[in-house]
Amino acid sequence: EVQLVESGGGLVKPGGSLRLSCAASGFIFSTYSMSWVRQAPGKGLEWVSSISSSSSHIFYADSVKGRFTISRDNAKNSLYLQMNSLRAEDTAVYFCARPLTMTVIEGNGFDSWGQGTLVTVSS
């Protein structure tokens, strides 16, 4: 059974940093691209970032480019999101997501999601 478990969320002041983790199990992690998607309270879904299986291709939403860094450790079956210079508008539940097929672009969407971890940016 595919499992994705996020951790690392919490309350942080504007300008602060936070590192999210996503522990994956139940599939061959090293063969899948992975992504982060967020959802602000009461709002819709927003794609944040994606990373290819070997970390050779990385993409970010304009809203986080230059502030967030996605990475992965295939030996540890883990995905990360380093978030710096956090703003109030980054407040959201952050989900890690696995694509149905191994790649994201021209793929078939995300069939596996974690439960999400809440990040609150407030003074």
Place this chain on the structure above:
Amino acid sequence: IQLTQSPSSLSASVGDRVSITCRASQGISSYLVWYQQKPGKAPDLLIYAASTLQSGVPSRFSGSGSGTDFTLTISSLQPEDFATYYCQQLNSYPLTFGGGTKVEIK
């Protein structure tokens, strides 16, 4: 690529046929998927490649369209279908979602 979903909300009764549309600002071939999300939960993949039913999804759900115009149809609304539905394009980065359609009980 912007995705415009309509309506943003709708009220319907059990047994009704419901359709939700998603329009892309440029052609995305068939690289469009639909999700269902219930409060406090992660989204569930319903339809991929615009019209292919994800494994385990009831056959009352169907998708159609290609290029810029897409539709999600629920043929006979069931109590468990009251939720928010999102489209997403996977044609190119940045990935984008539609604004969502909340399906409520009339």
